[in-house]
Amino acid sequence: MHAPPGTDPATGRRIPLARPGRGASQRRRAEILRVDHAGEYAAVNIYRAQRAVFEGRAGREAIAADMGEMQAQEAVHLARFEALLNAERVRPTVMTPVWRLAALALGTGTALMGEKAAHACTEAVESVIEEHYADQIAELADRDPALAAELSAFRDEELAHRDHAVDHGSRETPGYDFLTAVIRAGCRAAIKVSERL
Numbered sequence: 001m002h003a004p005p006g007t008d009p010a011t012g013r014r015i016p017l018a019r020p021g022r023g024a025s026q027r028r029r030a031e032i033l034r035v036d037h038a039g040e041y042a043a044v045n046i047y048r049a050q051r052a053v054f055e056g057r058a059g060r061e062a063i064a065a066d067m068g069e070m071q072a073q074e075a076v077h078l079a080r081f082e083a084l085l086n087a088e089r090v091r092p093t094v095m096t097p098v099w100r101l102a103a104l105a106l107g108t109g110t111a112l113m114g115e116k117a118a119h120a121c122t123e124a125v126e127s128v129i130e131e132h133y134a135d136q137i138a139e140l141a142d143r144d145p146a147l148a149a150e151l152s153a154f155r156d157e158e159l160a161h162r163d164h165a166v167d168h169g170s171r172e173t174p175g176y177d178f179l180t181a182v183i184r185a186g187c188r189a190a191i192k193v194s195e196r197l
Contacts, residue, residue: 025143030090031195032136036151037081038093038194039129039187042103044078046125047071049107050118063115066168070122070161077154093194102190106183117179119170124183126162130155132191 051067054060085092093099110121133155140148173179 029144029147030088032140032147033081033084033088033090034093035191035194036136037078037085038096038099038190039132040074040078040081041096042099042190043074043125043129044071045100045103046107046121047074049104050111050121053108053111054115054118060115063118066164067118073157073161077157080150094197095190095193099190099194102186110179113173116169116173119165119168120173120176120179121183122165123162123170124180125187126158126165128184128187128191130158130162133158
């Protein structure tokens with residue numbers, strides 16, 4: 001069965017069409033860089049907050065190390081988007097201070113709920129980010145293959161984070177369905193806002 005026009009054959013999700021008008025593709029690139037920078041900035045702060053809760057607690061050394069490792073990988077992604085924003089004179093989202101507070105609250109709150117809830121947070125966030133990157137990769141594959149390739153590498157790491165969370169019991173979290181649905185909805189809303197603002 002063939003995918004309808006304008007959809008990614010691998011996922012079935014809609015691929016945004018190129019926008020008409022002068023400068024449209026540059027504006028779209030700015031949106032992509034802005035929203036991806038915001039997402040990586042939030043991820044760094046979520047993992048930072050979770051690591052801070054677990055660090056120094058007896059029996060929590062392994063999860064503190066996990067969160068530190070994922071934070072370090074997200075920091076590499078963040079540094080790349082910061083470099084691109086600066087090089088291309090794209091401003092970050094005006095919501096950055098809000099996303100910082102929201103990310104720290106989410107990371108702290110889920111870590112205080114326990115290891116499984118922290119992993120459920122990782123699974124939910126990384127699932128949305130993975131889908132988001134997949135859509136961007138499909139959109140950019142022909143128009144900007146270099147950026148698409150970078151996003152593909154980042155997506156692979158997000159998938160590894162998600163799979164690690166599942167392997168470590170994310171789905172055993174009490175209230176898993178509700179918790180992850182709320183986190184996913186929040187991530188999707190933040191993506192839409194960060195693209196525009």
